[in-house]
Amino acid sequence: MTGPDTALDRTLELAVLVNEDMDRALATDGLTRSRAHVLFELHHRGPVPQRTLSTALQVSARNITGLVDALVATGFVTREPHPTDRRVVLVTPTEHGARTAATLAAGRHQLASALFDGMPANRVATYTEVLDEVLARFRELTAATAR
C-alpha cells in the first residue's frame, strides 16, 4: 500500500489541510491568504515599494494595487511617500499589521511543533532529507521542461 503515489498523495493532502486551517485562522483576523502573503513580505522586508511586492510575489502590479487597497481599508498597512522618488509609494505595516504578522508567524511555529515534536529525531531528519531530495528532483524536472 506504500509507494510513490501514496507518498505524493499524503504530502498534498497534508498541505491542503494545513492551508484550509490557515485560511480559517486568517479569516478570523480579517485576512485572506493573498493579503497575508503581502503582510508577511512586509514583515520580513519592512516598508517597500509596491513594485517590489509585485516582483517578490510574482503577481501583476494591478493585483498589488488591489491587495494593498484592501489592507489599507482594513488597517493593516498604510501608503507612505518615498523620501526622494515621488512616483513611489512605500507600503508600511501599521502597528496592528505588524502585531498580526507576528501572531500568525507564532501560530505557524506552534503548529509545526504540535505536528512534529516528540517524534524520534532521526525519523524527522529522514523525513526532511527525503523531502529535500524530492524538491531537488522536482526542480531538476521543471528546469528541464521549462527550458
Place this chain on the structure above:
Amino acid sequence: MTGPDTALDRTLELAVLVNEDMDRALATDGLTRSRAHVLFELHHRGPVPQRTLSTALQVSARNITGLVDALVATGFVTREPHPTDRRVVLVTPTEHGARTAATLAAGRHQLASALFDGMPANRVATYTEVLDEVLARFRELTAATAR
C-alpha cells in the same frame, strides 16, 4: 537547521510547486484546478447529479452550476436527464473528458515515480509513516478545535 519548522515549510513548499506545475499542465488541456476536480470526481464515480458533486467537493450548488457550465462549454462533460427524477441532471464525462482525466491521472503517477523512485525503500516508508503520524495529529488538533 532541521526541526519542525523546516519540516513543515518544506512540505508546504513542495505542495506549492507541485500544484503550480499541475496548474500549468491543466491549462494546456484547457482546464483549471476546480474544473479538473469535478472531472476527477466523475472519473471515479461515473455520472452523478450536481448535488453529489457539491457535497463531495464541499462547495455551493451555485458553484457547481458554474463549473459544469464551463466543462460543458469546453466539451469535457454533458448534462443528461435522470431516468426517473426530472429535477436531477446527471453530469456525464464525454469521451474527451474521460480521456483527459485518464491522461492527467497517468501524469500524476509519472510525477510520483520521478520524485520517489530509486530511493531506499525504507526511507520512503519512513517518510510516509511520519506523514501519516502528522496527518493523524493534525486531524486530532482540528477535531478538538472545531468541536
Place this chain on the structure above:
DNA sequence: TATTGTTATACTCTATAACTATA
C-alpha cells in the same frame, strides 16, 4: 414540504492594456 438546480447579486484574486505622474 423538501429537494434540485438556476438566476440574481456580490466579493476576491487574477490578468492585460491604456493612462498619469514622475524620473
Place this chain on the structure above:
DNA sequence: TATAGTTATAGAGTATAACAATA
C-alpha cells in the same frame, strides 16, 4: 524614454438568497 502606480475591463472561483420545477 522608462518606471511606478492607477483606472478600465474582463474572467475565474466562491458565496448567499430567491425562485422554479419536481418530488
